[in-house]
Amino acid sequence: AQSVTQLGSHVSVSEGALVLLRCNYSSSVPPYLFWYVQYPNQGLQLLLKYTSAATLVKGINGFEAEFKKSETSFHLTKPSAHMSDAAEYFCAVSGGFSDSSASKIIFGSGTRLSIRP
Amino acid sequence: ETGVTQSPTHLIKTRGQQVTLRCSSQSGHNTVSWYQQALGQGPQFIFQYYREEENGRGNFPPRFSGLQFPNYSSELNVNALELDDSALYLCASSLGGVKETQYFGPGTRLLVL
Numbered sequence: 199a200q201s202v203t204q205l206g207s208h209v210s211v212s213e214g215a216l217v218l219l220r221c222n223y224s225s226s227v228p229p230y231l232f233w234y235v236q237y238p239n240q241g242l243q244l245l246l247k248y249t250s251a252a253t254l255v256k257g258i259n260g261f262e263a264e265f266k267k268s269e270t271s272f273h274l275t276k277p278s279a280h281m282s283d284a285a286e287y288f289c290a291v292s293g294g295f296s297d298s299s300a301s302k303i304i305f306g307s308g309t310r311l312s313i314r315p
Numbered sequence: 316e317t318g319v320t321q322s323p324t325h326l327i328k329t330r331g332q333q334v335t336l337r338c339s340s341q342s343g344h345n346t347v348s349w350y351q352q353a354l355g356q357g358p359q360f361i362f363q364y365y366r367e368e369e370n371g372r373g374n375f376p377p378r379f380s381g382l383q384f385p386n387y388s389s390e391l392n393v394n395a396l397e398l399d400d401s402a403l404y405l406c407a408s409s410l411g412g413v414k415e416t417q418y419f420g421p422g423t424r425l426l427v428l
Contacts, residue, residue, distance in 0.1 A: 230414055241319075241405055241419040242358070249414045288357050301412055302348065302371055305357030 200225050200291045204306035212314045217261075217276040219309050221289030224270065231272045232290040232303065233263055242288065248272065259283070284313045319408050319420035327426045328396050336391045336423045338406035344418070346370070346411035347389040349381060352403040352422070364389055365411055401427045 205220040223229055230249050234242040246257025253265040263274045272289060289306040320339045328334050340347055346365045350358035360373035364383035378394040387408070393400055403424050407417035 234419075241421040242407075243419070244416055247416060290357075301346065301409065301415065301417070302360040302363060302373065303350075303358075303407075303417060304360070305350075307357050308355075 200229065200304050202289050202291050202304055202306035204287075204289050204309050206309055207307065208310045208312065210312040210314060211279050213281055214278050217274070217279045217283065217311065219274040219287050219289075219311065221263075221272045221274065221306060222270050223272060223289075223291050225291060230292045231263075231265060232292065233257065233261070233272075233274050234288045234290060234305075236286040236288065236308075238285075245274070245287075279311075279313050281313050281315070284311055286310050319406060319418050321404075321406055321420040321423050323423060324421070325424045325426075327428065329428050330396055330398060332396050332427075333392065333394045334396060334425060336393075336404050336406075336425070338389045338391070338408075338420055340387045340389070340408035341418050344408035344410055345387055346409045346415075347383055347387065348407045348409070348417060349389070349391050350405045350407065351375070352405060353399075354402070358405055361391070370411075396427045398427050401425060 201224045203222045232247045233245040246255045248255050248265045256262045261276045286308050288308050290303045292303045322337045348363040349361040352358040361375050362372040363370045367383045380392045383389045403422045405422045407419045409415045409417045
């Protein structure tokens with residue numbers, strides 16, 4: 199069965215520092231992987247997605263993620279954090295399910311990103 | 316292009332009552348998925364509708380039911396509410412298929428007392 203593990207429920211970085219949010223997945227078939235962001239009292243917004251094309255995926259707001267099959271990882275990075283990046287980030291996996299709902303998304307438990315001035 | 320909208324934004328119910336939540340899909344999308352997000356957790360898949368038919372279901376009891384209408388808008392109905400049903404309910408619309416992006420609405424926050 200597909201699953202996602204996000205390492206670290208809370209990450210705090212200084213403004214201008216590197217952001218690294220970790221995600222490992224478990225999948226018996228090639229997965230489709232996503233990162234979503236959720237600002238307080240809002241729904242989810244897609245940052246980026248991997249669908250078996252390039253392993254380095256660029257998203258919105260300067261974020262990118264690299265699919266590493268050997269490590270079953272899909273970590274999210276941003277070179278320089280901005281105060282507006284403070285939010286909850288969810289890694290998610292889709293695809294390869296044995297039932298008919300092939301497009302359901304399995305989410306990780308989330309990582310809250312805080313930015314220090 | 317209109318995004319995904321949900322109503323109401325907030326709702327308070329008491330245990331045992333029934334609730335209906337509504338979702339309007341993004342224009343052109345024929346697939347709607349519903350998720351439950353408890354406080355401090357990631358969203359959990361409830362079920363999905365494709366062209367008015369249920370297309371898959373997560374680990375939720377039958378008192379969670381849904382409908383999709385010809386215009387692809389959708390409802391989530393929950394009967395016999397329990398305290399643990401308190402959560403943010405999110406709907407997402409897409410063109411269907413595992414590669415397609417699911418676009419999420421702002422959610423309905425349900426509190427069961």
